[in-house]
Structure formats: structure tokens, C-alpha cells
Amino acid sequence: MDDEYAKLIRRVNQPRVVIDNNACEDATVIQVDSVNKHGILLEVVQVLTDMNLTIRKAYIASDGGWFMDVFNVVDNDGNKIRDKEIIDYIQRRIETSAGFVSSRRGSVGVMPSEEHTSIELAGTDRPGLLSEVCAVLADLRCNVVNAEIWTHNTRAAAVVHVTDDSTGCAITDLKRLLMIKDLLCNVLKGNDDLKTAKTMLSAPGVMHRERRLHQIMFADRDYERVERTGVRAVEERSSRPQVNLLNIEKDYTVITMRAKDRPKLLFDIICTLTDMQYVVFHGMVNTTRMDANQEFYIRHVDGLPISSEAERVRVIQCLEAAIERRASEV
Incomplete structure (x- = not known):
């Protein structure tokens, strides 16, 4: 019954996407409002990433039953998105993705498609x-x-x-x-x-x-580091992204990250948090010419913040790995 009620709420409150080229001097502003559900942030970020848009800033808020996110984006050349057909396509893609979040989580089997x-x-x-x-x-x-x-x-x-x-x-x-x-x-x-x-x-x-x-x-647990010694170990530690976790009373775990900015960085981080079953309630992303600073207020899907030192270390390791995996592409 609860499931059917949730579906009804989603049908009545379809996602609303507003794309504005006047609100910011040097970026196109995309605002997304929708009924909140686990995975919606990843779906929206995935659309922007697939469109090869660079996210310069982002503001995330999803307390309660509503999701609101604002992205400042530019194209590959660092310019605003001016083409109306592209703007309309982005709007349709986000509305479709935010309205129908897949619940499938990587099950596999021998099921080839007709094409490949x-x-x-x-x-x-x-x-x-x-x-x-x-x-x-x-x-x-x-x-x-x-x-x-x-x-x-x-x-x-x-x-x-x-x-x-x-x-x-x-x-x-x-x-x-x-x-x-x-x-x-x-x-x-x-x-x-x-x-x-x-x-x-x-x-x-x-x-x-x-x-x-x-x-x-x-x-495959690639986040478990191979211990090294000597100069190479010092170089590796100094080049790692900075990831810190802090619990605020009993409400949230706050993650702060600083890493070299690159395409798809936000997607990689949100993808990892989502698949580790964490929910981002509030967040901020701000990029400079070289670096990206990110802050997220999270809880586990069971509603609790990170509760042990072992869990804290594992989340840090997994986020570092998520940032580093794509480094060879840059």
C-alpha cells in the first residue's frame, strides 16, 4: 500500500526542470525540483555527465520528501549552453531520468541483447x-x-x-x-x-x-591499498585526494573533499556514495581553476550517520578510489 501511495505522489508531482542563462554571468543554471527518492541525485548528475557538461558549482538539498538541486554548468569550451534544442533535450532527459529511477543494482547473467x-x-x-x-x-x-x-x-x-x-x-x-x-x-x-x-x-x-x-x-576491493615504502610511498600519499569525515551530533556525517578538478568528478563521487547505500541530504560543490571542493551531509539509507571507525576508514578509502580510478583518462 505504501508503495502504491509513493507511486501516486510521484505521478502527481512530476519533476520540474528550469534552465536559466540569465541567473549567472558565466554559466547556465539548471534547477531540478522533484519528489525525493534514493538515487535521484545520481540520475540527474549522470544526465549532465553524459551530455559532456562541466559542473562548476552545485547546491543540493533533499531533507524530507522533496529534492531540490541547482547546477551551474558550461560546455566543453567553457561557454553557456545557448542552443535551444540542446536546452530542451537536457530538460527532457532530466525530467525522464528523475521521474523513473531504476531499482536494478547490477545483477548479472547470461542475457545477451539482440545487438551485442x-x-x-x-x-x-x-x-x-x-x-x-x-x-x-x-x-x-x-x-x-x-x-x-x-x-x-x-x-x-x-x-x-x-x-x-x-x-x-x-x-x-x-x-x-x-x-x-x-x-x-x-x-x-x-x-x-x-x-x-x-x-x-x-x-x-x-x-x-x-x-x-x-x-x-x-x-574487487580495489580501494584496499598496496602498502609501499620509500620515496614512491611519500609521493603517492601527497597526491591523494583529501577526504575528511566528521559526525555532527547524531544527525549527519559531513564529508569534505578536495581534489584536482576534472570532468565527471562529481558523477564518480555520487555514484560511489549511492552504491554504498548512503543518501546525500545537503551538499555544495565549488570548483576553481585547478581544484574542486565538495561538502556533503550524508546518512546511511537506514537513517543513521557513520557509526564506527572501521566504517569511516572504509568510506574514505572508497571515495579516494572513486576519484583516482579515472585519473589515467585526464
């Missing part, structure tokens, strides 16, 4: 790994349509879309799919993999690919 088969990989990073994976796929008569690979802290993760080389369609033969899975798993294990290599076949289109990469690396 999605292969997810996780294992130890090493020189030549990508070449070996591509060689195996070529030997198995698989054509790579597209692929995205991340490496961090000695771990590697990839989402690869392939088709049958002869038909150009998805691979549907179960025996062949299992052979692909087993052979790729052998490649990922290498000679001295201390962690379990993983190969999964999943349905594409049901989850954002970069969010899935975050989930794969998180599940």
Missing part, C-alpha cells in the same frame, strides 16, 4: 593484459564493438561489447558463451593472481557502463 553481448572482466592489472584479452576474443571469432577499461591499485576492470564475427549479431549459443567466459577467466588469472579473476556475461543497456565499472572495481 556484454562481457564484464575483473582481474590483476599487468602489461599486455588488454592485448591478451583481444587475442582470445579474436580467436573465438568475436568482434569488439566497443570497450572501456579502468585500472587502479593493481586491479583492472573492463566492460566489453562484442558480436559474432560472421553474423554481426549478439552471441546466443550458451556453450560458446561459457567457453568465452572460461578462456577469458584463465587470461585474467595470470600466473600469480592473489585475488579471484572474474568474467561475467550480462545484459547491456540496463545499467550505465561507467557506474558498472565502479561497481566491479568496488566489488
